[in-house]
Amino acid sequence: MVGTPVKWLVLISLTSCLLFNAVELSAKKTYIIQMDKSAMPESFSDHLEWYSSKVKSVLMKQSDDEERIIYSYQTAFHGVAAQLSEEEAEKLEQDDDVLGVFPETKYELHTTRSPMFLGLDPRQDRDNVWSQMLSDHDVVVGVLDTGIWPESESFNDTGMTPVPAHWKGECETGRGFAKRHCNRKIVGARMFYRGYEAATGKINPQSEYKSPRDQDGHGTHTAATVAGSPVKGANLLGYAYGTARGMAPGARIAAYKVCWVGGCFSSDILSAVDRAVADGVNVLSISLGGGVSSYYRDSLSVASFGAMEMGVFVSCSAGNGGPDPISLTNVSPWITTVGASTMDRDFPATVKLGTGKTISGVSLYKGRKTLGSNKQYPIIYMGSNSTSPDPSSLCLEGTLDRRKVAGKIVICDRGISPRVQKGQVVKDAGGVGMILANTAANGEELVADSHLIPAVAVGESKAKEIKHYALTNPKTTASLAFLGTRLGIRPSPVVAAFSSRGPNFLTLEILKPDMVAPGVNILAAWTGDLGPSSLPTDKRRVKFNILSGTSMSCPHVSGIAALLKARHPDWSPAAIKSALMTTAYVHDNTLNPLKDASTAVPSNPYDHGAGHVNPRKALDPGLVYDIRPQDYYEFLCTQSLTPTQLKVFSKYANRTCKHSLAGPGELNYPAISVVFPEKASVSVISVRRTVTNVGPPVSNYHVSVSPFRGASVKVEPKSLSFNKAGQKLSYKVTFTTKSLQTAPEFGDLVWKDGVHKVRSPIAITRLPPM
Numbered sequence: 001m002v003g004t005p006v007k008w009l010v011l012i013s014l015t016s017c018l019l020f021n022a023v024e025l026s027a028k029k030t031y032i033i034q035m036d037k038s039a040m041p042e043s044f045s046d047h048l049e050w051y052s053s054k055v056k057s058v059l060m061k062q063s064d065d066e067e068r069i070i071y072s073y074q075t076a077f078h079g080v081a082a083q084l085s086e087e088e089a090e091k092l093e094q095d096d097d098v099l100g101v102f103p104e105t106k107y108e109l110h111t112t113r114s115p116m117f118l119g120l121d122p123r124q125d126r127d128n129v130w131s132q133m134l135s136d137h138d139v140v141v142g143v144l145d146t147g148i149w150p151e152s153e154s155f156n157d158t159g160m161t162p163v164p165a166h167w168k169g170e171c172e173t174g175r176g177f178a179k180r181h182c183n184r185k186i187v188g189a190r191m192f193y194r195g196y197e198a199a200t201g202k203i204n205p206q207s208e209y210k211s212p213r214d215q216d217g218h219g220t221h222t223a224a225t226v227a228g229s230p231v232k233g234a235n236l237l238g239y240a241y242g243t244a245r246g247m248a249p250g251a252r253i254a255a256y257k258v259c260w261v262g263g264c265f266s267s268d269i270l271s272a273v274d275r276a277v278a279d280g281v282n283v284l285s286i287s288l289g290g291g292v293s294s295y296y297r298d299s300l301s302v303a304s305f306g307a308m309e310m311g312v313f314v315s316c317s318a319g320n321g322g323p324d325p326i327s328l329t330n331v332s333p334w335i336t337t338v339g340a341s342t343m344d345r346d347f348p349a350t351v352k353l354g355t356g357k358t359i360s361g362v363s364l365y366k367g368r369k370t371l372g373s374n375k376q377y378p379i380i381y382m383g384s385n386s387t388s389p390d391p392s393s394l395c396l397e398g399t400l401d402r403r404k405v406a407g408k409i410v411i412c413d414r415g416i417s418p419r420v421q422k423g424q425v426v427k428d429a430g431g432v433g434m435i436l437a438n439t440a441a442n443g444e445e446l447v448a449d450s451h452l453i454p455a456v457a458v459g460e461s462k463a464k465e466i467k468h469y470a471l472t473n474p475k476t477t478a479s480l481a482f483l484g485t486r487l488g489i490r491p492s493p494v495v496a497a498f499s500s501r502g503p504n505f506l507t508l509e510i511l512k513p514d515m516v517a518p519g520v521n522i523l524a525a526w527t528g529d530l531g532p533s534s535l536p537t538d539k540r541r542v543k544f545n546i547l548s549g550t551s552m553s554c555p556h557v558s559g560i561a562a563l564l565k566a567r568h569p570d571w572s573p574a575a576i577k578s579a580l581m582t583t584a585y586v587h588d589n590t591l592n593p594l595k596d597a598s599t600a601v602p603s604n605p606y607d608h609g610a611g612h613v614n615p616r617k618a619l620d621p622g623l624v625y626d627i628r629p630q631d632y633y634e635f636l637c638t639q640s641l642t643p644t645q646l647k648v649f650s651k652y653a654n655r656t657c658k659h660s661l662a663g664p665g666e667l668n669y670p671a672i673s674v675v676f677p678e679k680a681s682v683s684v685i686s687v688r689r690t691v692t693n694v695g696p697p698v699s700n701y702h703v704s705v706s707p708f709r710g711a712s713v714k715v716e717p718k719s720l721s722f723n724k725a726g727q728k729l730s731y732k733v734t735f736t737t738k739s740l741q742t743a744p745e746f747g748d749l750v751w752k753d754g755v756h757k758v759r760s761p762i763a764i765t766r767l768p769p770m
Ligand SMILES: *[C@@H]1O[C@H](CO)[C@@H](O)[C@H](O)[C@H]1NC(C)=O
Pocket: 153, 156, 157, 158
């Protein structure tokens, strides 16, 4: 019985190709095979020839001349992706020259799919002057995403210099994408679909562009956020009107399309990173996640290690799994992990109840300015007053009874279906408006959407109040009003409720996320193929859209990294990350500590990492914590990986463990996370750090450390005197436990020279007894 459904599936998939052997076809999957490049026998002249002979040697059916290899990898990763049966993959794994065999994994885009009302970033306006000034060095940012919409004004290359001769990227063509779609701004556009096709079947060229053209909008949005040219008068349906520009308007964009209608696949992602590094990108912006939680099995982790070795800065989204703890993705120390925060703009809207009470919320609805004013509409809530939302309260497709909701404003709880789709469901059932209610999962964080009917989103406590009114009164009414765009919101920034949280489950000693950046209500360029709500029923077409997610915060950091690279071409990826982290701020615009949107209490480094990115300060950090590729490898040597697992990271540079780090906390990271083991006998832990002077040659720094209840902290020496540029000096921090603290404690360590403040966040954790 167990096998029956599988056979059934096989039969369905075979209806169009009846001649194949069903058992074998059903069993074949894509595997990524990592090879020990250095082990190639001399009888082979080229690596691909050797890799394919290895694959051939395990094939069950030798007569099978079907091509099994779909990719070969040569730059950031060595090996191939091939279609194999499980038995073949197992056999290959036994081979000594094979470092690892990893099954294809599906990754996801890190957007919350919430078109919010526009948001032109005022911070971008303030930074205009320096970003233009710094754009004179050529920096190329590779964006791994859904492709690009080349007609967007954000990719206008007027005034840009010719593409540098050393750039090796290409403009691949296909439906809707010709050579002429690349220019001096979009210097490369490639697509990677072999893993996708192997997993889901051939791309239907009628319903999907088999080209770098972006049908989804996500890739256009992220690329424009990294390096979009300034566009005056940008807006979404009138919201967030202003000049839209990327963080590094002078940088070039290379689009690597790895995400398709059916998802993003690891073998395609790996191929794109490999290709991008060979093409010569300086920065990689990857707003994707979902890989396996392991350093050596996650393709993104392995590929980005190779990119880092080649001097490429890699920034990734932290994920949208917040506010649950331990929800981070992309936590490898060589990756910059970016969480999301709000900006100081929102899109106010109000609900006026029959009682006369006005409740505030947000909306990006574009139509009449009010729904009812003198006249009020009846409101209805299909749920109950229990604390958990019940199914009928979620306005899922097919759940609303027209007889009950027609002509009314319907209260819908967030959850399960996309927010804009709930509005569509209400509209289809004859409802005139919607109140979108946050539940405990979203707290007070408001997300504005370009709904297709008049709709206002309200926070959890206001939602309770409205529901109580609707459930306890016989005749309840409301009207809705839409107030446009409001700036100067206080407090801001605030850490977004959806932003994934630490601690870092892979290695507690590496504090993650690294930082937060704007990721809520971000206005940027959009595809011409889909309406702003992304619903197929949405026939509107817009040049800009407002989205939220760590997908949106990651490209902010990628763009700022491009600016730093332009200003400091010799800085390593670790030096750039250090500059971004040690200059980040942890206060909002009311000068109070940064807050967490899900609780409205101060956030901590598990939420915001080093803090909110501060581009201007990052240009001149004073000191940096540099890390060489071998140091990252030494970090891996502390992670209990087997020799074969370690080899996954050493094939490029033939690395060996020199055991120069006493533990993972000794990696020269710009943050300090101290983990006391459960054994009470361990009461003292020391970590060493080395700073490099990138400020004035003669500089004197003094340290200050925040107090902790559970431990005393001693720094030796307390001052550092530099007398030349590039000089490195080390210090030691010793933590001695004072009293037992069960909860983690947070603070910071700051080096100051009167001009620069080089700040590292500190987390002290005591592991609970097992
Ligand atoms: C690009 O911008 C320039 C200057 O603003 C403008 O003249 C030109 O028409 C734009 N090109 C396209 C293709 O829109």
